[in-house]
Amino acid sequence: MEQAQRLQRIPPYPFREIAALKTKMIQEGNEPIDFGIGDPDMPTPQFVIDALCEAANDPETHPYDESGFGTERYKGAIADFARRRFGVELDTDGEIQSTIGAKEALVHIVWAYIDPSDVVLVPDPAYSVYKVQSGWCGGAAFPMPLEAENNFLPDLEAIPEAVRQQAKMMFLNYPNNPTGAVAPMEFFEEAVAFARKYEMVIVQDAAYSEVYYDEGDRPHSILEVEGAKDVAIEIHSLSKTFNMTGWRIGWAMGGREHVEALSRAKSNVDSGTFMAIQRAAAEALDGYEDFAPQMQEEYQRRRDALVEGLQSLGCPIEKPRATFYVWIPVPEGETSESFATKLLADCRVLAIPGGVYGPSGEGFVRMSLTIKGEDKIGQIEQAIEHMEAGGISW
Numbered sequence: 519m520e521q522a523q524r525l526q527r528i529p530p531y532p533f534r535e536i537a538a539l540k541t542k543m544i545q546e547g548n549e550p551i552d553f554g555i556g557d558p559d560m561p562t563p564q565f566v567i568d569a570l571c572e573a574a575n576d577p578e579t580h581p582y583d584e585s586g587f588g589t590e591r592y593k594g595a596i597a598d599f600a601r602r603r604f605g606v607e608l609d610t611d612g613e614i615q616s617t618i619g620a621k622e623a624l625v626h627i628v629w630a631y632i633d634p635s636d637v638v639l640v641p642d643p644a645y646s647v648y649k650v651q652s653g654w655c656g657g658a659a660f661p662m663p664l665e666a667e668n669n670f671l672p673d674l675e676a677i678p679e680a681v682r683q684q685a686k687m688m689f690l691n692y693p694n695n696p697t698g699a700v701a702p703m704e705f706f707e708e709a710v711a712f713a714r715k716y717e718m719v720i721v722q723d724a725a726y727s728e729v730y731y732d733e734g735d736r737p738h739s740i741l742e743v744e745g746a747k748d749v750a751i752e753i754h755s756l757s758k759t760f761n762m763t764g765w766r767i768g769w770a771m772g773g774r775e776h777v778e779a780l781s782r783a784k785s786n787v788d789s790g791t792f793m794a795i796q797r798a799a800a801e802a803l804d805g806y807e808d809f810a811p812q813m814q815e816e817y818q819r820r821r822d823a824l825v826e827g828l829q830s831l832g833c834p835i836e837k838p839r840a841t842f843y844v845w846i847p848v849p850e851g852e853t854s855e856s857f858a859t860k861l862l863a864d865c866r867v868l869a870i871p872g873g874v875y876g877p878s879g880e881g882f883v884r885m886s887l888t889i890k891g892e893d894k895i896g897q898i899e900q901a902i903e904h905m906e907a908g909g910i911s912w
């Protein structure tokens with residue numbers, strides 16, 4: 519059966535191919551040490567699971583969530599969290615939308631704003647959804663290169679005037695996948711002023727806002743910038759913060775106009791999140807301060823082991839300040855693809871070639887600290903040993 523033209527315009531989801539390659543190696547009895555997909559390997563905290571079980575037993579959670587925006591309990595917990603964590607005040611009536619993870623929100627916000635031929639400013643490298651969805655709506659993604667020399671922040675001054683005039687949306691993602699970069703407040707201020715001047719909406723993907731390593735260096739919300747709600751919507755997720763990727767829950771917060779646009783798009787596609795999951799998510803956010811340090815300390819141990827190991831091989835990198843990704847420049851003479859292939863074939867180490875994330879990702883590979891199996895530090899040490907034995911150096 520012939521499929522829609524629309525489907526021909528989108529590529530297969532990139533990780534499908536990497537997952538297939540990994541499956542093949544496992545079948546051949548040659549399981550790699552997997553630094554590939556960024557999916558937390560630790561379980562959802564027990565207090566959240568308990569809250570779900572209890573809520574699932576309450577028939578009041580079983581029907582549609584007719585509010586459309588999310589339950590009062592969940593939105594209240596989000597507003598409290600945003601106040602405690604970022605000092606951001608939100609009106610639970612119109613400035614918060616419950617979402618089916620960050621991804622769903624990122625998709626529907628594009629459908630809410632982008633018409634054919636609209637320009638969308640998209641970081642390069644980036645999570646694939648921004649560009650793919652923009653294209654699916656007929657929009658044109660204009661890449662904003664993220665380069666090491668500029669701390670992996672886009673250079674807004676470098677965007678040509680004609681593009682600025684046409685742009686209707688700008689995606690940002692800090693803390694950043696795949697580079698691990700964090701945006702300082704000055705950058706968010708600059709971006710908000712830019713969006714105001716050129717009349718575009720900023721979609722700031724904050725899926726990794728809580729995976730950070732230093733209490734004194736906590737990532738900011740773009741909504742901390744005065745007046746940001748006029749031009750920005752920020753997308754949050756419980757996926758990475760609470761090891762809840764499979765639960766599919768997050769939220770969008772920002773100016774009423776943008777939240778309502780998202781809500782209108784999504785309410786015509788999905789029917790919200792199971793209210794028992796919303797209740798459990800509210801409990802998770804209430805317990806954030808008790809739980810987050812454990813998660814952060816665990817990733818910090820792994821980050822330190824991996825980065826120090828790579829440094830011992832001569833790799834010129836610093837420890838990322840946030841996210842569970844390490845963004846590694848490839849040795850001279852290698853491409854992303856050739857280096858990732860060498861790591862896999864010669865060292866049994868699975869890393870993602872940076873080019874998967876866009877042309878500016880070429881020259882890098884990404885390693886994720888979410889490692890399955892026992893003895894995480896042992897596996898990291900083994901990977902470094904394999905790399906050394908495989909002749910990897912910088």
Ligand SMILES: Cc1ncc(COP(=O)(O)O)c(C=O)c1O
Pocket residue numbers: 556618619620621622645691695723725754755756757763767768
């Ligand atoms: C940058 C970024 N945004 C959003 C998501 C999706 O998160 P969620 O599970 O909340 O849909 C991911 C998942 O890897 C991601 O890397």
